Amino acid sequence: MRQPQYFSGGGVFFDTHAHIADRRFEEAGVTVSDILGRAAEAGVKRILIPGDSEESSRKAVSTCLENNGELFCSVGIHPHEAKDYTEDTEKYLRDMLSSRKENRLCALGEIGLDYYYDLSPRDVQQTVFRKQLELAFEYDIPIILHERDATGDCLEILKEFHNRGQMRANPGVCHCCSMSPEAAREVVKIGFYIGFDGPLTFKNNKKGPVLAQETPMDRIVIETDSPYLTPEPNRGLTNEPAFVPFVAKKLAEIRNADIEQIAEITYHNGSTLYEI
Numbered sequence: 480m481r482q483p484q485y486f487s488g489g490g491v492f493f494d495t496h497a498h499i500a501d502r503r504f505e506e507a508g509v510t511v512s513d514i515l516g517r518a519a520e521a522g523v524k525r526i527l528i529p530g531d532s533e534e535s536s537r538k539a540v541s542t543c544l545e546n547n548g549e550l551f552c553s554v555g556i557h558p559h560e561a562k563d564y565t566e567d568t569e570k571y572l573r574d575m576l577s578s579r580k581e582n583r584l585c586a587l588g589e590i591g592l593d594y595y596y597d598l599s600p601r602d603v604q605q606t607v608f609r610k611q612l613e614l615a616f617e618y619d620i621p622i623i624l625h626e627r628d629a630t631g632d633c634l635e636i637l638k639e640f641h642n643r644g645q646m647r648a649n650p651g652v653c654h655c656c657s658m659s660p661e662a663a664r665e666v667v668k669i670g671f672y673i674g675f676d677g678p679l680t681f682k683n684n685k686k687g688p689v690l691a692q693e694t695p696m697d698r699i700v701i702e703t704d705s706p707y708l709t710p711e712p713n714r715g716l717t718n719e720p721a722f723v724p725f726v727a728k729k730l731a732e733i734r735n736a737d738i739e740q741i742a743e744i745t746y747h748n749g750s751t752l753y754e755i
C-alpha cells in the first residue's frame with residue numbers, strides 16, 4: 480500500500496473540520512487514538528469534529544469527551560439528512576445546545592443546502608436549514624454551513640436572516656467553500672469565515688486559488704473534512720487531520736507567506752470562529 484507523506488513546516492495547526500469518528504476509519508481498522516497521535520506529530524493541536532446527522536452528532540460529542548486533547552465538536556443535520564428531521568431531532572439539538580459547555584460543543588452544523596446530490600427534496604432542505612438557523616440564533620452559536628450547487632438559494636436565506644437581525648455578528652463558517660469569489664465576498668460581508676480543504680491542492684482546481692487569494696486573511700480557516708478530500712501529495716488515501724498542514728502549505732504559496740505564519744493566523748481564526 481502507498482505510504483502517506485507527512486509535513487508540518489514547524490507550524491501549530493487547527494483542523495477546523497474533521498469527521499474522525501466516521502465509520503470509514505473504523506472499517507479500515509484505524510482508531511481515534513491512531514488519528515490523534517499522528518495529528519499531534521504533525522503539529523495539529525486542535526480539531527473540531529462536526530456532526531451531520533443525529534447519529535454522527537452523538538458520536539462527535541462522545542468522541543470529543545472520551546479522548547484527550549483539544550477536541551471540540553458540533554451537532555447538526557446535514558441537507559442530505561433533512562428528510563429525516565423530526566420534532567425528536569429538534570429536541571435532541573436543543574438538549575445539546577443547552578448543555579454546550581460540558582459537551583465541548585462550539586457550533587451548529589453541518590447545515591445548509593446541497594442541490595448537487597439532492598438527497599432530500601429541496602423544499603425540505605430549505606425548511607430544515609431555516610429551522611436550524613433559528614436555533615443557532617436562539618442559542619447564540621455559530622453555524623457550519625454546507626453549500627453545494629445551491630449558492631443562490633443559500634445566499635437568499637442567509638441574507639433574509641441577516642436583514643431581519645436574526646444572525647449573529649459571527650455567524651459561522653462556509654465549510655469547504657465552493658462558492659464563486661463574488662458569492663463568497665457576500666458571505667464574508669455578513670461575517671462568515673471561509674473554509675479551505677484538500678481540493679485547494681489539486682492541480683485542476685482553478686477556482687480555489689482565486690478564492691484563497693481574495694479572501695481576507697483574517698477570515699480564512701483550514702480544514703481536512705477527513706476522511707474525504709485528501710490533499711496532495713496523499714490524494715487517493717484516506718484523509719486525516721495530520722494532513723491539514725498540506726492545505727496550509729498551499730495557502731502559504733498562494734498568499735506568498737511562510738507556513739508558520741499561515742498556521743498561526745488560521746489557528747487564531749479557527750479559535751475566534753468557534754469562540755474557544
Ligand SMILES: [Zn+2]
Nearest residue numbers: 496529589704
Ligand atoms: Zn464535513
